[in-house]
Amino acid sequence: MVEAKKMAQREKVIEELIQNQVAAVTKTERDQQSNPNTQGVTSSIENINGYPVNLLDNEETRSLKNAYQHPGAYYLSGFIHESQGEVSLAAPGYRLAIELRPQVNFFKTSIAKLDANIANQSKKSFADTLTVIDTGYMPKIIPYHISQPFNVSGNPKLVTLTFPVIEKSTERFGPSLIQLGDRVANPELVAHIDSMARNNLRDEMPAYTF
Template sequence: MKHKTLILSALITSLVGCANNPVSSYKSKTDARLNNIYSGNLGTAMEAESTTDVLFNMEYGSLLRMNQRYESSNLYFTRAQSSIDTWAASWANTTAGKVSTSATAMLLNDNVNDYEPRGYEKSFLTTYHALNHVDLDNLDNARIEIKRMYQIEQAIQNYNQYLYNQASADAQKQSKDKTEDYLTKQIVKNFDFKDVNSPEVLALKNSYQNAFGHYLAGFIFEALGEPSLARPGYVKAGQLNPTNKLIQQSITNIDKKVRPKTGYTDLLIVEETGHAPQIKSNEVHVPIDLNLVGTKNSCVNMINVFYPSLIIDKTNQATYSYTLDNSIVQPLPMVNTNLMAARAIKDNTSYIITRNVAAAVRNIATSQAACSTGGGLGTLLSVGTSVGGALLDRADERSWALLPGQININRQTLAYGTHTIKVVVNGVTYTKEIQLNKPYQILTFRVIGNQVLFNPQNSMLQN
């Protein structure tokens, strides 16, 4: 057993230097990026990289989008999408597709795996890819991304079914093994999942479908003159966000074939605020007594329990009202990314428990082996394995933090010509003149820190 302990220690040491460093903190990385963004240093918040890392490509694509560099943003979104497309194709018509969780992850931690975007991140990627195409005045490409969104949602649904089946099987297996059953109970007792079990989180239909993506689909299909596809976009948005009155009005308008009169624009105003929650790993040491489950002479009396918690962006408000040609407009909440992230963690609870059990089993085995060695080497190994275990026992902190924390919408019918929008953030007024000259247009702006980042308003949708 001594050599296995040494192998594990060597494996930990060697992986610390890898790209997927198992002991790195993603939260620290995003803290630095956000500080730069808040300071207005969008250009230096991240450095360009040529990488297949899907999370980097999503984050950097978002940053470039904030900086109005839509073509470059699409380059990174496309890279991220190509990683997801392979995965989605494997789950499109089956509940036995590609699984990225490796046994190494079970042995060490999730950070050694390439990042697997959460369901809501996958659907947001297509949404933002589509918005970039709208900003580049290419509705046909936006339509492709919108179609990809609902195909990916089907894949996510199949994948979630697989996870559900897997969780049931794991739970059955764990309940049959006395040690694992005991460990599971100790672990669950020490989880603090209050944030992810709130009524608002539980009220979500699921964690991966975003109402804004479907509303945008409805709007784009409507602009393209495809009401049979626009209607389900609005209907799905309404199922995901039943309280938004604008959605029901949009369905009614499609049914009544309402289109903007000649010389008028149906303007969709998209307000994005803040950033998506960061994830922090919490670790607690929990005393155990393996003698209770029949293990004799165990020298192990402690395990590490780790679980993720959300760090919500408190810098920005959820909504900011604004004026459009001096009329006050109240944006209507559409998507709360904080709730979606919380729901994603809640839906992943069984996997988090399995990860904890696997880590506890690993730590118990290596510590027990070190104890058995005896003498100075035994003490050294014991300390080494417990330090190594503590370093490894972390929840995955990776998440797409540069997504907005909240997305709000409104829709106005305005005559062609120049109009002025004003947004007040912390007492400072940000003004943008917009040119309307097509029946359907989209205006997007992002409030982050003390900045309002408007899109350039070159998105002129076709008739």
């Protein structure tokens, strides 16, 4: 219960920090375009020839609401509160998980059955069990070098620029089912850390390109 409440507090702090960062980048871009010496300078990675934009901008990253809210963490918070009979605290966790990942069926099932589950908690002869599966590799950021011509004191010079990029990984194992005794469950993907990392890097790219 304590950790679940801490998580909610941390998420709020992270949200405020991200919003402040976005505001700072927006202000820098605005100041840049209003300054005659820096007008036309790009802060968009899409305008840098050669950068593999497709590694940051794909269907999975675009489907994320943001790069810092983990739907599985919110669901876990709701699950813990439900186990303690706290409807008012469990429901917000489930709702946020659904908001971040609406295609996950058991998120929607959990909130639909929340009131009935808590009302019948004392009558149950078994305990609900949540199985969390972590699989795959953590995203790896590597340097990506691009050579671009620039005019320096009226003379063309070839300058090598370095930007961060996340390697593409195709190695992903997703179990189609798990069996516990005589019970079979079909896991669902609730969070894709690789996509969250790419989304986060995409948000941070203007700071690298000023």
